[in-house]
Amino acid sequence: MSPAREEILGKLRGALKRGPLTGERAAKLEARLANHPAGIVPRRSEGLDRKGLTKLFEDQAVEIATTVERVRTLADVPRAVADYLSCHNLPAEFAAAPDPLVDKVPWSERPLLKLKRGKPSPTDAVGLSVGFCGIAETGTLMLLSGPDNPSTLNFLPDDHIVILPASRVVGPMEEAWRQLRESRGGAMPRTVNFITGPSRTGDIEQKLEMGAHGPRRQHILIVEDESLR
Amino acid sequence: MQSTSHAFKDNAHEALGNRHLQSALDKMRAGFPQRRLDAIGKLPEFEDLREQGREIKNHVLENLDWYLERYERNVIAAGGHVHWARTPEEMRQIVLGLCRKLGARTVTKGKTMIAEEVGLNDFLESEGVTPIETDLGEYIIQLRREPPSHIIAPAIHLTKGQVEKTFRETHTDLPPDRNLEEPRSLVAEARTMLREKFLKADVGITGANFLIAETGSSVIVTNEGNGDLTQLLPRAHIVLASLEKIVPTLEDAAALLRLLARSATGQDMSVYTTVSTGPRRAEDPDGPGEYHVILLDNGRSGMLGTEFQEMLRCIRCGACMNHCPVYGAIGGHAYGWVYPGPMGAVLTPSLIGIENAKHLPNASTFCGKCESVCPMKIPLPKMMRHYREREWQRRLSPPAARVGLKFWAFLALRPPLYHFFYAIAAQVLGLLGRRQGSFYNLPLAGAWTATRDMPAPQGRSFQEMWHQRRKKKAV
Ligand code: SF4
Numbered sequence: 008m009s010p011a012r013e014e015i016l017g018k019l020r021g022a023l024k025r026g027p028l029t030g031e032r033a034a035k036l037e038a039r040l041a042n043h044p045a046g047i048v049p050r051r052s053e054g055l056d057r058k059g060l061t062k063l064f065e066d067q068a069v070e071i072a073t074t075v076e077r078v079r080t081l082a083d084v085p086r087a088v089a090d091y092l093s094c095h096n097l098p099a100e101f102a103a104a105p106d107p108l109v110d111k112v113p114w115s116e117r118p119l120l121k122l123k124r125g126k127p128s129p130t131d132a133v134g135l136s137v138g139f140c141g142i143a144e145t146g147t148l149m150l151l152s153g154p155d156n157p158s159t160l161n162f163l164p165d166d167h168i169v170i171l172p173a174s175r176v177v178g179p180m181e182e183a184w185r186q187l188r189e190s191r192g193g194a195m196p197r198t199v200n201f202i203t204g205p206s207r208t209g210d211i212e213q214k215l216e217m218g219a220h221g222p223r224r225q226h227i228l229i230v231e232d233e234s235l236r
Numbered sequence: 237m238q239s240t241s242h243a244f245k246d247n248a249h250e251a252l253g254n255r256h257l258q259s260a261l262d263k264m265r266a267g268f269p270q271r272r273l274d275a276i277g278k279l280p281e282f283e284d285l286r287e288q289g290r291e292i293k294n295h296v297l298e299n300l301d302w303y304l305e306r307y308e309r310n311v312i313a314a315g316g317h318v319h320w321a322r323t324p325e326e327m328r329q330i331v332l333g334l335c336r337k338l339g340a341r342t343v344t345k346g347k348t349m350i351a352e353e354v355g356l357n358d359f360l361e362s363e364g365v366t367p368i369e370t371d372l373g374e375y376i377i378q379l380r381r382e383p384p385s386h387i388i389a390p391a392i393h394l395t396k397g398q399v400e401k402t403f404r405e406t407h408t409d410l411p412p413d414r415n416l417e418e419p420r421s422l423v424a425e426a427r428t429m430l431r432e433k434f435l436k437a438d439v440g441i442t443g444a445n446f447l448i449a450e451t452g453s454s455v456i457v458t459n460e461g462n463g464d465l466t467q468l469l470p471r472a473h474i475v476l477a478s479l480e481k482i483v484p485t486l487e488d489a490a491a492l493l494r495l496l497a498r499s500a501t502g503q504d505m506s507v508y509t510t511v512s513t514g515p516r517r518a519e520d521p522d523g524p525g526e527y528h529v530i531l532l533d534n535g536r537s538g539m540l541g542t543e544f545q546e547m548l549r550c551i552r553c554g555a556c557m558n559h560c561p562v563y564g565a566i567g568g569h570a571y572g573w574v575y576p577g578p579m580g581a582v583l584t585p586s587l588i589g590i591e592n593a594k595h596l597p598n599a600s601t602f603c604g605k606c607e608s609v610c611p612m613k614i615p616l617p618k619m620m621r622h623y624r625e626r627e628w629q630r631r632l633s634p635p636a637a638r639v640g641l642k643f644w645a646f647l648a649l650r651p652p653l654y655h656f657f658y659a660i661a662a663q664v665l666g667l668l669g670r671r672q673g674s675f676y677n678l679p680l681a682g683a684w685t686a687t688r689d690m691p692a693p694q695g696r697s698f699q700e701m702w703h704q705r706r707k708k709k710a711v
Contacts, residue, residue: 012320015479015533019301022541028302036302036484040450043485046288049281049494067504126521129435145504157521162464180490195314195451197516197523198468201509206461209501210373210389211419212260212396213267219372219423220430221461221508 045181052143052178060143061229064176067146071204072217073225077173080232081108085117087228088168092120092133095224097166102127106137106155108170108235126157127164134164134222138171140183141227145203148227149183152198161200167222172235237355237383239588241572244595251566260393261567264386268558271502272609279498289495290613292488293549296480297540303449303482304531310452314514316527324354327532331356331441331474334528335365338472340438346456346463347371348443349387349552350476350532352574353587356441367441368433370462372426379406385568387575388500388554393567396422430462440466440524444477445551446492447529450485453513454529457496457506464510472526473512479536480548486511492551495611499553535587543622547582549612556606556616562599571596578606578616585623594632597623640680655699662693669693 020026028036052063065075078087092099100121103109114120127134136156140149148169152158161167177183180201187199206221217223240247251257276282296303308318321327327350335343343360345351345367357367357378369378373391377384379402384390391399400416403425416422442463446455454475456463467473483489489511497503516523539545557563557577568576573593575583581596590597597620606616627633647654669675669692678685 009320011322011326011533014322015320015531015537016301016304018533018537019304019479019540022537023298023301024541028299032299033302036299036306039484040306043450043487045487046292046491047281047284049279051279071503071507129431147505147509152520152523153517154519154521158464158468159522162461162468180493181487184486184490195453195511195513197513197520199511200464201505201511202507203503203505203509204507206459206507208372208423208460210371210376210391211394211399211422213263213389213392214396214419216420216423218427219460219462220370220427220434220465 048179048181049144055143055178057173057176057233060176060178061173061231064141064143064146065229067143068141068204068227069146071146072207073146073204073227075227075229077229077231079230081112081230081235082116084112084170084228084230085114085120088135089117089120091166091168091226095166097133100131101133101135101168102131102160102164103135104137104156104160108137108172109135112170126159129163131164133166133168134160135168135170136160138169138175138227140186141171141176141229142178142180142183142201143176144179147180147201147203148225149187150200150202151187151196152200153196158198158200161202162221165218165222166224166226167205168226168228170228170230173229173231174233174236176229237352237574239573239584239592241584241588241593241596244570244572244593244599247570247572248566248599251570256395256398257393257567260395261564264389264392264558265564268502268555272499272555272558273502275498275502275504278504279494282495282498285491285494286611286613289492289551289611290549292483292491293480293551293612296482296484297545297548300479300482300540303484304479307447307449307452307482310449311514311527311529312452314452314527315517316452316514316529319528319530321530321532322534324532324534327354327476327530327534328356328359330530331476332360332363332365334472334474335360335363335439338439338526340365340472342366342368342433342437343439343441344368344370344434344437344466344470345374346440346442346458346466347374347390348441348476349384349574350443350478351441352384353534354476354532356476368430368437370430370434370460370466371458372423372460372462375426375430376402379403383569383574385576386554386557387552387577387579393569434465434469437466437470439472439474440468440470441474441476442467444475444481444529445496446483446489447477447481448484448486448489448511449482451511451513453511455489455509455511457493457509459501459503459507461508464508467510467512468523470524472528473515473524475512475527475529476532477529478532478534480550496551496553499555499609499611539586544582544586544619546614547579547586547619549614550579550583551612552579553611555609555611556614559605559609561601561603561605571599578620579614582614582616582619582623590623590626590630591632594627597621597627655697658697659700662697666693 208219
């Protein structure tokens with residue numbers, strides 16, 4: 008153990024006028040971590056059904072300059088992506104996450120679209136990922152790093168498109184944490200990215216400018232298909 | 237960072253006469269407070285969340301040693317490393333040691349106030365490692381070799397014209413006739429310049445808004461995405477954080493995040509909130525190969541258990557300075573060290589000693605606005621008052637003020653004498669000032685009358701009128 012560590016912990020204990028915590032007090036702290044109680048959760052997403060949550064998510068996302076398109080099924084995704092690309096004069100080639108959901112999209116219906124699976128190269132203009140959750144409370148996307156969704160996809164390309172099944176839209180952030188804990192038995196991925204709109208800065212005279220370092224545009228495709236999880 | 241807090245008065249004087257600064261501050265005063273109001277107006281639970289935030293941090297501080305140990309254990313379990321630094325010097329050496337071990341030549345940096353606190357950039361440079369600031373505001377001031385003037389908007393003291401000039405002087409490879417009139421083109425130019433640096437950097441250094449004990453994670457919050465490119469692309473990610481950044485669980489982080497962005501920039505959430513746990517996993521396609529956290533004390537353990545403990549709840553949102561009439565008039569540089577505004581007026585003397593920052597707790601009108609907007613309900617004015625008391629006890633206040641105050645206290649403790657002197661003074665001043673109505677210059681109060689006029693007393697004092705009224709009523 009480093010002397011700095013011991014000295015700092017010793018000073019903290021001295022300031023708190025006690026030794027290391029043991030017994031009941033330590034057990035209480037253990038229990039607080041194990042139960043990780045949620046605090047006050049804003050009512051704005053309370054009691055909403057799937058439709059209500061999706062609407063709140065969409066409204067909040069639009070508010071922070073994300074664009075959203077709803078599609079019925081995964082079969083509609085190639086058309087939606089192609090439209091987005093042509094509408095913004097973007098190349099038909101893009102980097103796409105190796106997520107199983109992306110495999111289910113019938114890309115062959117749009118033979119001109121060229122997918123590069125895996126992490127993007129610095130020159131890729133467009134990235135496509137799959138969202139783990141959408142948080143309706145604030146219009147925030149939650150993306151997990153891992154082999155399915157390289158985190159660089161979220162930051163390097165100028166345009167970031169995210170596929171999000173409507174069934175993955177939750178109310179508050181606490182609910183998103185709950186889903187994460189359940190899906191991976193409490194193990195954290197290297198990175199959890201909460202993304203609330205496209206990159207921006209107000210550092211020059213407080214004037215808001217998009218695309219400081221991350222994507223200039225953020226586009227979400229909400230897939231309404233109820234059978235998708 | 238070298239402190240000039242002792243020269244606060246001169247700094248402030250200069251700031252008041254700085255035309256560029258004053259025009260930049262005008263924009264700040266108009267911007268931040270309104271955006272904050274709009275954001276909290278949409279969240280009826282905001283007040284309750286403040287109270288809850290205060291409780292969470294109080295709980296952490298009471299058990300800080302336990303939570304730090306648990307946090308450390310979980311960082312290690314996730315494959316990361318934790319280093320402890322008592323002083324700025326120790327932190328600098330640990331960073332340098334890691335850079336040397338990794339053979340690092342360039343280091344990209346996300347915004348971190350701790351790095352400013354320990355003076356990391358100058359040190360790394362002197363050791364042959366090039367630090368590159370990537371937050372746009374930090375990048376601008378690094379090019380200008382200036383310290384930040386605000387904890388969340390480091391270049392808020394500059395106008396776009398000044399930024400344009402800096403870019404033209406630095407980015408000399410670019411065509412000189414390019415148009416840089418609008419912020420948009422300046423942002424785009426910085427983006428291009430920095431993209432290259434991100435891709436080439438060997439090590440990425442960021443701060444941390446929160447450290448989560450339950451999972452061993454660090455959390456950074458940015459709007460630009462620079463913090464993410466900083467930690468994602470290089471071979472190693474180093475997190476610099478002070479001890480009190482701990483929160484127990486993911487849920488606690490969620491609770492505090494609801495306060496942070498609203499108080500800081502008036503957003504519901506900042507654009508990027510990133511929770512990082514350990515280095516890249518075996519199956520991960522990207523991410524840093526090593527993950528290090530360096531925990532800094534630098535005087536914080538000395539605040540625990542004292543009247544300044546509550547300052548350790550601070551989540552560095554900047555709301556107190558955005559609403560402070562003194563900060564709004566002089567900007568951040570006048571405060572002379574890393575942390576300006578009301579939070580700096582408490583934190584600076586705590587970390588570098590009241591003898592080096594004795595003016596700061598006095599740079600307040602005690603209007604109370606800072607405490608009323610602080611999401612963590614930190615009683616900033618009360619703590620500034622504590623420092624004024626210490627300053628008095630340690631005889632750090634100027635002799636003239638001490639004599640004057642002692643004289644006033646002598647009178648104030650003897651009400652009849654006080655009223656007697658007051659009545660005489662009021663009459664004399666009233667007579668002298670009858671013609672002009674006010675005084676432009678008063679002996680012994682030259683500093684006061686230098687910037688304002690003192691209206692001449694108009695006859696009777698409040699006390700006199702009060703007594704007469706009472707008499708009348710009794711009749
Ligand atoms: S003292 Fe309060 S208002 Fe000021 S930066 Fe800290 S948390 Fe924000």
